[in-house]
Amino acid sequence: MSGYKIACDKLKELDAICEEFGDRPGELINILHRAQDRFGYLPEEVQRVIARRLGIPAAKVYGVVTFYSFFTMTPKGEHPVSVCMGTACYVRGAEKVLDEFRRLLKIDVGQTTADNKFSLSSLRCVGACGLAPVVMIGKKVYGQVVPDDVERILRELDGDRC
């Protein structure tokens, strides 16, 4: 198992996650969820460790990671911004909100700012359509967001920003 760059303690955590799901290949998606939750993203070496634990090809794990837009192979920022683009949010102007995040952070969807403070993604429906348009930053939910709110939200999270 040499050749991995992940620190030993993190590797142990990954092992523990797999073990919790009984090392069952059928639990791959759940394991990936937990691993991404823990590491913030799913780099190749994490995928390879999981593949080896579950006894499935690393290419298969890579296939699942690249299929579901929820999973990411790029590290997320300290404040991961997710703009909901589900139907309800979309019709109430989510795209303009997303554009404002793009403009102010100077990054595109799927990217992370150079200082690793913010990353930007879009997702489909968080089940809070009554609050549309919805933005999630980390675990915090912002409802009825309009483009003019964006600058304030960013400044709240990072005083130096904007």
Added chain:
Amino acid sequence: MEQNVTLRIDKHTVRVPAGTTVLDAARSVGIDIPTLCHIDLKELCIRSAPASCRVCVVEIEGFKKLMPACVTKCTEGMTVRTSTVRVLNARRTVVELILSDHANECLVCPKSGSCDLQSLAVRVNVRRIPYAGGAFSAQKHEMSPSIVRDMNKCVYCRRCETMCNEIQTVGALAAVNRGFESTVAPEGGRNLSDSECTYCGQCVAVCPVGALTEADHTERLLADLADPHKTVIVQTAPAVRAALGEEFGFEPGTSVTGRMAAALRQLGFAKVFDTDFAADLTVVEESAELLDRLVRFLGGDRSVCLPILTSCCPAWVNFFEHQFPDLPGFPSTARSPQQMFGSVAKNLWARQEGIRREELVVVSVMPCLAKKYECMRPEFGLGGDPDVNYSLTTRELARLIRRANIDFVRLPDEEFDAPLGASTGAGVIFGASGGVMEAALRTAYELRTGRELQRVEFETVRGLEGLKRATVDLDGFRLKIGVAHGLGNARRLLEEIRSGRSEYHAIEIMACPGGCIGGGGQPFHHGRGEVLRARMEALYREDRAKAVRKSHRNPSVVRLYGEWLGKPLSERARRLLHTRYFNRSE
């Protein structure tokens, strides 16, 4: 207890075992529903039925939607219609949609003429591709030493994925990304050449389109043949002669050995030699190695690695180096016949003929894609000059023969050249799963017992069963042998060795289903498993017709030892005919 069900398919009343698919039931009464993603080689238990292409849709009474025949099971009283206007139009629409997301470069595609999508488009009468708009994103194009990937042509049938993961258990290819970015790729989207790919080529053998094809060396060969400063000689693997005829309209299982030799001579090769000669040589070395290990083992030496594993199959060697590097002492160190031939030709024959090494080009025709990579292994050469310069597949040879205006069907039979063209029946059967073991037994028996083997056929190691086992009496010693074809079957035997539970003394392993006759470089079987059986039988027929059927009785092999090598496993034989293995796991 299997229950039968009765159903109507078009005008036929069909009675089939419960669980039969509508596709199979229809085929049993001569209704040939077209398919694209589906593949079912029943003889080899190879099946991939993702029902993703929807080409096989049919109407079933009681269902509003059209149903895919490949996965819909027959039920009692079912009424199926396979060719209504609704079905035929839907089928054509499906093909039109596939083509709307396909690199339609048929005129210059290497698969043109043997592409399943192309034949399908003709069959369902596609006359235009009406769907514009979204289309594929530019996908990977990779030239590996053996396999060319042009993923813009992929139709996502997932056959390659099934072969690579379920049958071969290599795990190099998986479906990745989604939507127009969908593709099939190794881990991390890297190249095959940076993955655990063994170059077995079974993905190529089942790819219905031009997404996966072989690295083509025909242009290089034409240039070499035209070069007056080069002497170009050729060796042909046993399995090629049993399949090449298919490319020219012969029935599967037609042996075209004599025509092939004639065609190669017409192409301009200075000498037409036979890998079968080197197969005989391999048998002699491998049998000697087997007996050497056995004698030491029986003498109480517990450091001896048994079972001994055959080492002729380069894809199997790649698999071993990637997946089982912890068992380095088990495979025979004998080089593959291709490389034994190259070594003998460049190091001994050339000297005898007074040809300078750098002027000699050794070309092989192989049923195999991994052999292309094997030629490039640095250990098989001298100062950067490979022992075998490059390898062509059976398919490439067929293309060259056609291109050179050779009327293959009307060619008279010719013989191979001496001395590296002489072979025995034991060399011929190398091309079928079980053949190497049978050939080795014919020799090992006589060397061990000192008696002549009367009955040379070992039926128990023949056939298409994935794992075969037998016990052979060697003068009171009961030799246990195993034979595996397909890397998934090989893995089972290797896991046994790893855990110390292996009961065998000798194991033959071939990467491709059926052995080399089912190699990734053979004419496409288009999902017809019976083709492989016919090729296998052709080799055993050729063996029966041979005057000499034991490798150690090949007069050219005997002379080679007498004049150059001394005895099997001699210092000289080890240097020229043996190799070592590398750990290629991460």
